[in-house]
Amino acid sequence: MTRAVVTRSPQPPQLTVKQAATQAARLRQASPTLAAAYAQALSRWLDDPVLRLAGRPIITECYRSPARQDELYAQGRTKPGPIVTYKRGGESRHNLGPPTPALDVGFLLADGSVLWSGLLLSKFARLMKAADARVVWGGDWASFKDRPHFEVLKAAEPAGKGGDERG
Numbered sequence: 001m002t003r004a005v006v007t008r009s010p011q012p013p014q015l016t017v018k019q020a021a022t023q024a025a026r027l028r029q030a031s032p033t034l035a036a037a038y039a040q041a042l043s044r045w046l047d048d049p050v051l052r053l054a055g056r057p058i059i060t061e062c063y064r065s066p067a068r069q070d071e072l073y074a075q076g077r078t079k080p081g082p083i084v085t086y087k088r089g090g091e092s093r094h095n096l097g098p099p100t101p102a103l104d105v106g107f108l109l110a111d112g113s114v115l116w117s118g119l120l121l122s123k124f125a126r127l128m129k130a131a132d133a134r135v136v137w138g139g140d141w142a143s144f145k146d147r148p149h150f151e152v153l154k155a156a157e158p159a160g161k162g163g164d165e166r167g
């Protein structure tokens with residue numbers, strides 16, 4: 001029987017103090033249902049011996065001003081770059097709040113770079129949906145797959161008065 005020689009155990013990516021503060025601030029922007037689901041999914045991820053080495057989930061954006069939404073909308077249309085959104089300022093659920101019922105996720109790697117891997121995002125989406133079945137993953141959308149994107153509908157929020165328009 002042969003065994004792989006492990007010279008040093010791999011270390012999971014760690015947040016710097018500044019990154020940890022940014023993550024805490026972004027999580028505070030998120031609406032309660034979404035924040036709770038994210039916190040649980042993150043904890044499950046970090047408890048998994050394989051997933052935790054693949055990348056550290058981070059919130060890359062939560063609240064987004066309508067002005068910034070318009071800038072993103074221009075990308076791939078009147079400005080260079082790929083199309084990243086089909087929503088104009090005020091149309092996205094990122095533009096609500098805070099509390100904001102949408103957040104985007106990426107993965108911090110050990111070298112400090114951020115990865116938006118479809119595979120890792122689909123694994124994270126499974127944990128998000130297991131944490132709360134009301135979480136909607138942009139990767140499940142038929143028209144424009146927005147894999148980093150997670151949101152909850154207004155009706156899922158404690159203060160929600162019904163209404164489930166997607167934004």
Ligand SMILES: [Zn+2]
Pocket residue numbers: 094102103104146148149150
């Ligand atoms: Zn998004």
